Amino acid sequence: MLQSLLQNILNALQWGSFYSLIALGYCLVYGVLLLINFAHGDIFMVGAYIAFFVCTFLLGKFGLIPGLPGWLVMTLAVPLTMILTAVVGVTLERVAYRPLRRKGVNRLYVVITALMCGLILENGNLALLGASRKSFPTLIPTHVYHFFGVTVTNLKLMVIGVAILGFLLLQFIVSRTKIGMAMRAISYDRFAVPLMGIPADTVIVFTFVLGSAFAGLAGIFFAMTYPVLDPYMGALIGWKAFIAAVVGGIGSIAGAFAGGFLLGFVEIMVVAFFPSTFRDLIAFSILLLILSIRPTGLFGVAKSTKI
Amino acid sequence: MKRSWLIALFLVLVAAAPVRAADTIKLGFNIPMTGDIPDVGESSKNAAEMLKKKINDAGGITVGGKKYLVEFVYEDNESKAESALSAARKLITQDDVLGIVGPQSSKQAVPAAEASNDLKAPMMAPWSTNPNTTKDRPYVFRGCFLDTFQGPTAAKFATEEFKAKKAAVLYDIASDYPKGLAEDFKTAFEKIHGPGSVVAFETFTTKDVDFSAQLTNIAKSGADVLFVPQYYNEVPLIVKQAKSLGFEKPIMGSDSWGSGDLMGLCGDDCKGYYFVTHYAAAGAKGKTKEFIDEYTKLYNKTPDDVAALTWDGANLMLDGVKAMPAITGDMAKDREALMKAMAGIKKFEGITGDMSYPATGPHDPIKCAVVVKIDDNGKFAFYKSVCP
Numbered sequence: 290m291l292q293s294l295l296q297n298i299l300n301a302l303q304w305g306s307f308y309s310l311i312a313l314g315y316c317l318v319y320g321v322l323l324l325i326n327f328a329h330g331d332i333f334m335v336g337a338y339i340a341f342f343v344c345t346f347l348l349g350k351f352g353l354i355p356g357l358p359g360w361l362v363m364t365l366a367v368p369l370t371m372i373l374t375a376v377v378g379v380t381l382e383r384v385a386y387r388p389l390r391r392k393g394v395n396r397l398y399v400v401i402t403a404l405m406c407g408l409i410l411e412n413g414n415l416a417l418l419g420a421s422r423k424s425f426p427t428l429i430p431t432h433v434y435h436f437f438g439v440t441v442t443n444l445k446l447m448v449i450g451v452a453i454l455g456f457l458l459l460q461f462i463v464s465r466t467k468i469g470m471a472m473r474a475i476s477y478d479r480f481a482v483p484l485m486g487i488p489a490d491t492v493i494v495f496t497f498v499l500g501s502a503f504a505g506l507a508g509i510f511f512a513m514t515y516p517v518l519d520p521y522m523g524a525l526i527g528w529k530a531f532i533a534a535v536v537g538g539i540g541s542i543a544g545a546f547a548g549g550f551l552l553g554f555v556e557i558m559v560v561a562f563f564p565s566t567f568r569d570l571i572a573f574s575i576l577l578l579i580l581s582i583r584p585t586g587l588f589g590v591a592k593s594t595k596i
Numbered sequence: 597m598k599r600s601w602l603i604a605l606f607l608v609l610v611a612a613a614p615v616r617a618a619d620t621i622k623l624g625f626n627i628p629m630t631g632d633i634p635d636v637g638e639s640s641k642n643a644a645e646m647l648k649k650k651i652n653d654a655g656g657i658t659v660g661g662k663k664y665l666v667e668f669v670y671e672d673n674e675s676k677a678e679s680a681l682s683a684a685r686k687l688i689t690q691d692d693v694l695g696i697v698g699p700q701s702s703k704q705a706v707p708a709a710e711a712s713n714d715l716k717a718p719m720m721a722p723w724s725t726n727p728n729t730t731k732d733r734p735y736v737f738r739g740c741f742l743d744t745f746q747g748p749t750a751a752k753f754a755t756e757e758f759k760a761k762k763a764a765v766l767y768d769i770a771s772d773y774p775k776g777l778a779e780d781f782k783t784a785f786e787k788i789h790g791p792g793s794v795v796a797f798e799t800f801t802t803k804d805v806d807f808s809a810q811l812t813n814i815a816k817s818g819a820d821v822l823f824v825p826q827y828y829n830e831v832p833l834i835v836k837q838a839k840s841l842g843f844e845k846p847i848m849g850s851d852s853w854g855s856g857d858l859m860g861l862c863g864d865d866c867k868g869y870y871f872v873t874h875y876a877a878a879g880a881k882g883k884t885k886e887f888i889d890e891y892t893k894l895y896n897k898t899p900d901d902v903a904a905l906t907w908d909g910a911n912l913m914l915d916g917v918k919a920m921p922a923i924t925g926d927m928a929k930d931r932e933a934l935m936k937a938m939a940g941i942k943k944f945e946g947i948t949g950d951m952s953y954p955a956t957g958p959h960d961p962i963k964c965a966v967v968v969k970i971d972d973n974g975k976f977a978f979y980k981s982v983c984p
Contacts, residue, residue, distance in 0.1 A: 300808035
């Protein structure tokens with residue numbers, strides 16, 4: 290019983306890591322622009338596909354650089370995927386969000402645009418690559434370790450580690466660096482900041498770079514853990530990560546991180562002890578309860594500063 | 597001058613339309629081209645296109661002393677139950693097809709069969725193994741065995757082959773096919789080993805990718821074998837996660853494993869496992885081999901069970917068309933005549949084996965199942981045949 294519990298805690302940490310990484314991206318963009326970037330889940334999907342192409346390319350499936358060891362492919366693929374996914378995110382900002390922001394339209398229209406962009410990404414993928422699933426190549430051999438009846442793989446430990454490192458890095462950037470300060474300043478008052486000589490657009494682009502890179506990071510590790518890719522893989526997980534970010538207190542990085550893990554825990558534990566049909570029902574009832582007690586989320590502060 | 601041209605054109609069109617309609621026999625295909633299992637749709641379409649070419653190159657088929665070419669209309673059901681329903685309605689009411697082949701999987705076939713039966717259009721479900729598809733529906737036919745046969749076959753095989761005394765099942769509760777089959781397996785296994793011998797009966801919901809909680813329960817349950825009646829896109833995830841959670845016992849599957857790109861997605865992880873299915877491409881003989889060779893030449897891959905069953909299903913429906921007294925052009929009358937002609941077929945020799953249809957009751961064929969082993973080359977090798 291105890292072993293099952295420990296095993297499920299580990300499972301939940303892995304599953305929650307993905308929610309956390311995606312929730313961090315939502316949280317960044319919301320924190321700075323007060324924009325719910327509903328395309329974020331699909332940027333995560335694009336990240337997974339980019340990782341797929343980068344890895345098959347590096348592994349020499351097309352006759353380029355053959356015989357590269359898997360660990361090296363992974364170390365190269367992670368930054369490359371993050372950079373390319375960031376390019377997609379920034380393109381989206383340039384093409385869809387910035388023109389609307391320039392015209393000073395209501396935030397509601399930007400949110401609807403984000404939803405639409407997500408659909409374009411999904412169906413663009415469907416049209417370009419077809420509906421067939423892609424199988425993500427195995428980069429590093431999976432080792433299974435047993436401790437006291439609990440089973441861990443090297444991949445599982447890596448995923449959890451990456452989520453924690455990602456959180457710490459983001460926390461550092463936002464709270465300790467100059468550009469992080471600029472981000473917080475924009476979130477505080479978007480119209481006063483340019484008057485201080487801070488290039489608001491640069492800061493906003495940087496936010497998108499950071500958020501999308503994290504979606505790409507989540508994408509590559511998700512694809513390594515669950516190696517079957519399909520065009521709609523980002524939709525549901527994106528929605529759920531958004532809810533996790535809200536429960537954690539949207540705008541707060543620690544909140545998004547905690548919210549992701551909380552949702553992962555509740556989902557895994559419900560499945561472990563109840564039929565799987567109860568999972569979303571119980572999970573989201575619990576989250577609803579948390580929100581009704583603390584409407585600003587676990588780490589949220591009522592409308593003062595974001596990020 | 598201008599008006600007379602228009603009148604002439606109109607007359608030509610009016611004169612041409614019934615001629616065109618009478619010269620072809622239109623069959624509809626209600627198949628998943630997109631969605632969860634697009635490879636199933638592709639296989640069905642490949643087999644159908646190959647059949648159409650073969651028939652039309654030979655000059656078509658003869659009904660009541662008159663030659664007709666065949667025409668196939670493909671409708672995508674997106675692997676969704678509601679889309680399968682609207683695809684069936686569209687094929688019947690708008691495209692005016694004589695009969696429908698498909699949907700393939702039970703999740704789509706069960707609702708589509710209801711629509712076909714209500715609208716009185718013959719339907720052939722080549723790959724749907726859920727009993728509800730044909731139950732109390734005289735217009736609906738089936739080309740494969742039932743889950744009530746497949747489940748016990750799998751349970752018996754697990755008992756004999758792995759000496760299994762305790763079994764675990766992991767299945768998608770939101771889909772008709774895995775749910776029905778999992779329950780049939782459980783009933784059959786508990787009949788052999790006594791109640792409670794299925795020690796873990798775990799569920800998930802369509803589109804889930806993380807099965808770690810369920811597989812933790814399964815690994816801790818002490819089961820000797822894990823039965824996974826899932827599709828090719830879920831099996832690799834389940835198999836890999838089972839291994840990473842330390843489950844080293846045999847895993848076995850059902851006929852849904854054989855379709856699509858299972859080995860492409862699963863790689864080495866699936867090798868050495870067994871599944872129950874309709875036919876084995878490796879080592880086939882006679883008509884089956886001819887089909888496999890021709891298909892391989894055309895599409896550069898070995899036909900899966902869906903392709904073979906679609907071929908058989910469409911052929912059986914066309915046999916029914918040939919047995920009709922004549923094509924009258926009155927859709928309702930022709931469809932009823934086709935239904936009666938198909939119901940009159942008592943034995944059909946297909947490439948997936950002989951099918952005999954019982955004289956009364958639902959139109960379910962009695963045919964043998966094959967147990968296939970995934971060998972070290974990733975080929976589905978014939979292992980054992982189990983007949984009712």
